[in-house]
Amino acid sequence: MDTPFSAPDTSPPPIDPTGRSFYCHGLTLLIDARVPFLVGGAYALECYTGISRHTKDLDIFVRPDDRDRIIEILASAGYQADVTYPHWLAKAYYGEYFIDIIFSSGNGICAVDEAWFEHAPRRDILGVPVLLCPIEEIIWSKSFVLERERYDGADIAHILRVCSDRLNWPRLMDRFGAHWRVLLSHLVLFGFIYPAERSRIPDWVMQRLLALLADELRSAPPSERLCQGTLLSREQYLTDIMRWGYQDARLQPKGRMTHENIAHWTAAIDVKE
Incomplete structure (x- = not known):
């Protein structure tokens, strides 16, 4: 006799007291020091969508100029804290738990930048009143995470399903700017994922993006051999850069990274085979 299928319990285990204490203490230290920060990651996703996904880290977003001060505050409290990647990330540790800065x-x-803070809603995280990353910036930053081992497209689809009527669509489109194709790709996938919900994306947004696509199709492609795949995955387009002679879109002046930044970021790839 066949056993009836039952869905697995996907609810995350509650965060243990050690992790909770570390995160709360870290947040309180920064609030007391009056250093501006925003909470993102899994905790912001839960606030916006109701999807719980507890990990052993807490993501805070800060202005680049505040990075070193935050490291100093957390280090002075006895936590190990250092710059992991100089172009985007620092960390503070307490045992197996860490805060991503x-x-x-x-x-x-x-x-x-300042716009992240100007549009940030206030919420309680772990009982601490904080500012959350705005929905638009969460979508913007997650849209470029298309690694083989990590894909944030499902998070974007879930955010759009719940929060589309609260989005500042002109601001979101401005955030993508010249990378509007990336936004369009996620919106097209949203209509595929949720056929009955596709009206949640305003018609004018799709029409404006499709008009950009139509204009692009009527023009000649650029002459320079640029690979923008490296903006989506640090690993899967290395062949294009290293063997096929494409320019890396991350590299200054096209992008914002130096050769040293790229080399450090590439060296950290977890090679499993």
């Missing part, structure tokens, strides 16, 4: 993105595009 994020001031840009792995591809160098999504630097934290």
Whole structure:
């Protein structure tokens, strides 16, 4: 006799007291020091969508100019804290738990600026009143995470399903700027994922993006051999750069990263085969 299928329990285990204490203490230290920061990652995703995904880290987003001060505050409290990648990430540790101190993105595009703070809602995280990353910036930064081992497209689809009516669409489109094709790709996938929900994306947004695509199709392609795949994955387009002679879109002046930034970021790839 066949056993009836039952869905696995996907609810995350509650965060243990050690991790909670570390995160709360870290947040409180920064609040007391009056250093501006925003909470993102899994905790912001839960606030916006109701999807719980507890990990052993807490993501805070800060202005680049505040990075070193935050490291100093957390280090003075006895936590190990250092710059992991100079172009976008620092970390503070307490045993197996850590706080990610994020001031840009792995591809160098999504630097934290004043607009992140101007549009940030206030929420309680772990009982601490904080500012959340705005929905638009979460979508913007997650849209470029298309690694083989990590794909944030499902997070974007879930955010759009719940929050589309609260989005500042002109601001979101401005964030993508010349990378509007990336936004269009996620919106097209949203209509595929949720056929009955596709009206959640305003018609004028799709029409404006499709008009950009139509204009592009009527013009000649650029002459320079540029690979923008490196903005989506640090690993999967290395062949294009190293063997096929394409320019790396991350590299200055096209992008915001130096040769040293790229080399450091590439060296950290977890080679499994």
